[in-house]
Amino acid sequence: MMRRTMAYFRVQVKTYMAERSAIFVSLIFPVMMVFIFGSIMPSEYLTGVIPGLIGFSILTDSLFAVTAVASKYRLMHIFNQLSLTPLRRSEWLFSVFLWHVIIGAASFAIIVGIGYFAFSANITLHLLIIPFIAFGALLFVSMGLLIGTVAKSSESAGIIGNAVGFPMMVLTGTFFPVSFLPWYLQQAVKVLPLYYFVQGMGDVMVTGDFNEGLLYLGVLIALAAGFFLAGTYLFRWREK
Amino acid sequence: MIRVSGLRKSFGKIRAVDGINFEVERGTVFALLGPNGAGKTTAISMLEGLLQRDSGNIEILGMDPWAEHGTVRMRIGVMPQGFNFFEKLTPLDSLVFYRDLFESSVDPESLLRLVILDDSRNVPFEKLSGGQKQKLGLALSLVNDPEILFLDEPTTGLDPSARRAIWSIIRMFRDRGKTIILTTHYMEEAEQLADNIAIISHGRIIAEGSPEGIVSRYGSGRKVVIKAGKEMGDFLSSERIEASVNGKYFEIRLDPETNLSSLIGLIEDSGISYSQLTVRADSLEDVFIRLVGEMSEGELK
Ligand SMILES: Nc1ncnc2c1ncn2[C@@H]1O[C@H](COP(=O)(O)OP(=O)(O)OP(=O)(O)O)[C@@H](O)[C@H]1O
Numbered sequence A: 001m002m003r004r005t006m007a008y009f010r011v012q013v014k015t016y017m018a019e020r021s022a023i024f025v026s027l028i029f030p031v032m033m034v035f036i037f038g039s040i041m042p043s044e045y046l047t048g049v050i051p052g053l054i055g056f057s058i059l060t061d062s063l064f065a066v067t068a069v070a071s072k073y074r075l076m077h078i079f080n081q082l083s084l085t086p087l088r089r090s091e092w093l094f095s096v097f098l099w100h101v102i103i104g105a106a107s108f109a110i111i112v113g114i115g116y117f118a119f120s121a122n123i124t125l126h127l128l129i130i131p132f133i134a135f136g137a138l139l140f141v142s143m144g145l146l147i148g149t150v151a152k153s154s155e156s157a158g159i160i161g162n163a164v165g166f167p168m169m170v171l172t173g174t175f176f177p178v179s180f181l182p183w184y185l186q187q188a189v190k191v192l193p194l195y196y197f198v199q200g201m202g203d204v205m206v207t208g209d210f211n212e213g214l215l216y217l218g219v220l221i222a223l224a225a226g227f228f229l230a231g232t233y234l235f236r237w238r239e240k
Numbered sequence B: 001m002i003r004v005s006g007l008r009k010s011f012g013k014i015r016a017v018d019g020i021n022f023e024v025e026r027g028t029v030f031a032l033l034g035p036n037g038a039g040k041t042t043a044i045s046m047l048e049g050l051l052q053r054d055s056g057n058i059e060i061l062g063m064d065p066w067a068e069h070g071t072v073r074m075r076i077g078v079m080p081q082g083f084n085f086f087e088k089l090t091p092l093d094s095l096v097f098y099r100d101l102f103e104s105s106v107d108p109e110s111l112l113r114l115v116i117l118d119d120s121r122n123v124p125f126e127k128l129s130g131g132q133k134q135k136l137g138l139a140l141s142l143v144n145d146p147e148i149l150f151l152d153e154p155t156t157g158l159d160p161s162a163r164r165a166i167w168s169i170i171r172m173f174r175d176r177g178k179t180i181i182l183t184t185h186y187m188e189e190a191e192q193l194a195d196n197i198a199i200i201s202h203g204r205i206i207a208e209g210s211p212e213g214i215v216s217r218y219g220s221g222r223k224v225v226i227k228a229g230k231e232m233g234d235f236l237s238s239e240r241i242e243a244s245v246n247g248k249y250f251e252i253r254l255d256p257e258t259n260l261s262s263l264i265g266l267i268e269d270s271g272i273s274y275s276q277l278t279v280r281a282d283s284l285e286d287v288f289i290r291l292v293g294e295m296s297e298g299e300l301k
């Protein structure tokens, strides 16, 4: 099982290495964001948005990439092709998840590293960060799988992905604290899954409010489980 | 080896496959012929277990390819129509990937040489030419040394020497006692390779048998084919000789009463020049066009 999972993992690595825009979005972009915020804002502000920038990276790396892959591979009959090999759907999915956890951990390390060493951001590292990154990746991989599976065409998959992703990318505390929003938007953003990631990571890394952090981690796990079940229930390699 | 009965599949109102039956023996090549949209790909996808049937029965190696896909897939090879793969993977990467998945002992390099793709072993899939992509599709279908090979239009768009190379792979495969189902639009290919043929139109089999059998059953004897200008047509109609026009070719059917030498004498005496005059029997292509044409006319009525 691991052998097949790793075989597909290498396919993902090769695909990623050949795709310059993917490298840019997943690694260069977060670096730029930290530099921009670090240069124009005081260190406390940067510290406050670091969990947001991490959330932003995990969202863009996982949600948009998996949405595109799930719809494109279905329409190009690559899933049909894979269904004729011993690779199982669960192995494929686990491999995709593993890849996005690693990319997520890498962007975490880059953002925290630059923030800390270049701009003396005041952040705490804690073991709870690991489940946040793992379930964050699982959540957005599952959402991408779901969107890519239900969308009829690649275009509509892209549109739905953007419609779901953009509000989260901007409003959930990624670039500025949620408290900057008008009160009704502060309530509304609670329906956006990334909110629980960013706020929970803020509790763990910045404010040290572990009770609230654990609560938000619980919500994140529940959301990830829900989307995972829905996505894997609908996702098929073969047509009816 | 392969048994299909009463197979049906509809997409909305389109009856893509409308009740077909056939059997394929081990160690033979079976070709599905038919015009665009006849239902060949739909039928073959159901045999491969990639598409669920509406009704009917399919037995592949004694199994149901949809329900027992997990077992069947290990023993078949599939080259789909318009084969697509991971854009950034090279042919070598792709074969290594398949070899790892199947835990097979094939040497990717030798498969690349077999399908004449070794020169492009390191070119990403998206940069391969159409024919090179198909060659990779064929190579991948061979990784697990399958017992049955499904090839949907394997040589469409290939250059003549690549086509012959693929023919020889198919023959080699058959000679090892394996079974092949292929679709094609090239009658020559079917005549060269197939032990048995089914001609499909509108989701139904309208003729089935060996290539020679079909030609002798549905063909209508010999004909004279003349390549000439328009004056030839005028001359023939003035002589009340019934000829069908096909571009620059005039075709005169020879029924048993026609005297070939007097017909040719008449044409020679007319003094009208022609560039070719041949006498030949109906080919598979003639039969195909007639059968499919009759079928469409029947549809119109
Ligand atoms: N997924 C699908 N959804 C809707 N209609 C389909 C689908 N697949 C095939 N069809 C329709 O079914 C009919 C048969 O298509 P099929 O692809 O089997 O033809 P074919 O014989 O393989 O043609 P070609 O020689 O052009 O490859 C066509 O009318 C086609 O439009």
Ligand SMILES: [Mg+2]
Pocket: B040, B041, B042, B081, B152
């Ligand atoms: Mg087809």
